Amino acid sequence: MNKINKIQIRGNVKILSTKEGKYVTKPKKKDLTTLFNYLNTRGIDIYPEILEETKEEIKYKYYEDNSFYSPTKDEDLIKTISSLHYKTTYYKDVSRRKYKDIYNTLIGNIDYLKEYYDNLIRTIDFKIYMSPSDYLLARNYTIINSNLIFIEKELNSWYNLVKDKTKEKVCIIHNNLKRENFIEGEKTILTGWDNYLVDTRILDIYKLYKKEYKSMDFTNLLKIYNEEYPLDNEETKLLQIMISMPRTIEQTNSEYDKIKEINSILDYIYRTNELIKTGVLKSS
Secondary structure, three states, rough: OEEEEEEEEEEEEEEEOOOEEEEEEEEEEOOOHHHHHHHHHOOOOOOOOEEEEOOOEEEEEEOOOOOOOOOOHHHHHHHHHHHHHHHHHHEOOOOOHHHHHHHHHHHHHHHOOOOHHHHHHHHHHOOOOOOOHHHHHHHHHHHHHHHHHHHHHHHHHHHHHHHOOOOOEEEOOOOOOOOOHEEEEEEEEEEEHHOOEEEOOHHHHHHHHHHHHOOOOOHHHHHHHHHHHHOHHHHHHHHHHHOOOOOOOOOOOHHHHHEEEEEEEEHHHHHHHHHHHHOOOOOO
């Protein structure tokens, strides 16, 4: 057994350095060997090499990312993802009940958020003196409410497109996309496959957006994705709905933190609205 000289811990991942080189270990959640073998049959080689695995742990080869900054790395990532989605896409039977359940879940979220923000504004209206955070929320309530009205309209439009469908387009989705999981070195790979699913590709794009909307140019990236593997009308609408959904305000006793939290929510809404206005997600 190789003598371990150094151990780096990043969350549940351990990077172990030995005289012979580095490798990575992490708890095993899923059978990734079967997944990687399947990806290989589809001409996809963007996964790390598995060195050993047990029922509890999996050991990977360690891959070093390029030390220099690549201005096209985000574009390379989105092209890699579009290729993964395209090469693993197939259609499966689906009951109309599934689409109805998705609709009910999303409309329930919208109704909850409408009531949540409406109650906040009503409470603020009864106050004689508004705190800075109350004033910030009250001043921007219109954009939040308009956003929820837009989402509801798009959701009804989406449901009219899918309510009678009996086939569903699915593919392998990574389900944990973020910049740090994309490595371009001796080999281009995606790490962090533990949460992979067979589902709609919209989930991958949505989760990448939620994690990286501040740091990536999604107007450009979605344009590139659509050039590689165009989203259809129902997928576009569902993506718009999902990325536009605002969150609730995290409760804190600090007025400074509350202002920071509200500004974060508003910033997300404004950024997402600007993305949609570009037309890159325009439905036909």
